[in-house]
Amino acid sequence: MISIKNLSKLFQLKQQQIQAVDDVSLDINKGEIFGVIGYSGAGKSTFVRLINRLEEPTDGDVSIHNEDITKMSNHQLRKKRQKIGMIFQHFNLLWSRTVYENIAFPLEIAGVPRTERKVKVLELIELVGLSGRENAYPSQLSGGQKQRVGIARALANDPEVLLCDEATSALDPETTDDILELLVSINKKLGLTIILITHEMHVIQKICNRVAVMENGRVVETGDVLDVFVKPQSETTRRFVQQLNPLEYEKDRLSSFINEDSTSEVIKLHFVGNHAKQALISQVIKQFDIDVNILQGSIAPTQEGAYGTLFVEINGKESVLKEAISFIENAGVEVEVLHDVE
Template structure:
């Protein structure tokens, strides 16, 4: 649906060149929520602005529905942008206009009739949960309500793609979750492709199907969210995953809980998808003559299913320990034996 190939952006100043985006290639499928995550300066916001040519690329191409955005004339691009919605971190509302008039603004530009405007705007107000706020001004709204207006406005011309540039960064955690739930609902109802830029792994975890990790203008890792969470490859990705469960990466904290008997193993278990619901520890306790000391664990949902980790110390006869670990591996749970924690 969206094919991005060798996309680059080079800024030239009097003193130096800055490579904001460096030869990025990605394929984003119709109807998916695709996350792009990176720390400040990674190039992610420049990248998303290249998609609708708010920034002109130095090199590369962006093809949406078989149409190359980078080769379009000014008039062609103006029409195409009506099908590329965008929401921003700081809302970018027109403060002298009501909620209704803010949402109607793109329709006015597209020369939609007043009758159709009224019908469409009311549908969008209901969709984003702002019924009763039609005549309110932005100054009378909460941050979450302002972003709902921004989302409704971005949907006014029935876009093919919705670009979200740090859309929840200015919101508190509870409001952030409400907006993310709204984006998931819109994605499902409209089969709308969403590209979401963020620096928060919680946002990626909660709503994205796939993710690309950016660093210094490059994509250093990409894949299904579940795969990236369970087996992060790059240092940057590991730092982001650590945001969700800091204790997991501080294994020295486990030492004080380990009995450290002579015949024992410390094991890290990865539960993915339906395996996260399985009572594996209970099965082991019933089947084998071992003692199990649970050291630490966590579980989290993603759009592709739940994943979790559990650290346990298993004490018992050496042969039985081997049989226990073999049994665990046979359940579909990923097993990592940590002999030196």
């Protein structure tokens, strides 16, 4: 669907050069929600603006449906942009126009007849949950409602791709979740490919299928969201994952439970996907002559399934502890022994 090859952007500021995007290559599948995450200055917003040439790339290619937009003339690019919707952090609405008029604006530019415009605009207003607010002005809307207008406007020309540049960063957590649910609904109903730029791991976790992590203009890690969360490879990714699952990095705090008594072990259990739904601890207690003390744990959902971490202390004979750990591993749960069984 979208093929990005060796994409770069170099800004020349007086006597200083800034490499905002550095040799990025990605393939994004049709109909998926693809997240790009990075801290401030990572180059992610510049990257997304290169996809529709709001910024001109210094080098590299961007192809959408096998059409290289970096080679298009201005006339060809204007037509192609009608199929690339974009929503922004600060909404970018026309403040002198009503909700209806804001959504109708791209259709006016495209030369769509008035009767067809009306039908399309009313469909979109219903789709984004703004029925009854057609005649309101942006100043009369909440932040979430303004973003819903921005989404409807971006969908006006039936785009193939929707680019979201920090679309929820200006919203409170509850409104953010509402907008994310709307994006998932639109993705499913319209089969729309969504590229979502954010610095919030919660956003990636909630709706994305795959993610690319950016640092200093480069992609340092990419993969399925669940895989990246479970086994982050880069330090930047580990910092983001820690925001959602701090227990992953709190092993040192459990040192008070770890002792030299061979009848006691502290283990970390890592549940992924359907394994997170198993009543595994109760099975272990029933099957083995051990005591189990749950120390702490957490679980988080993603689009590809749940993942969770559980720290437990197990007490019993050395041979029985080994059998219990083997049983847990055979159930498909990753086990890390924080105090090795002798």
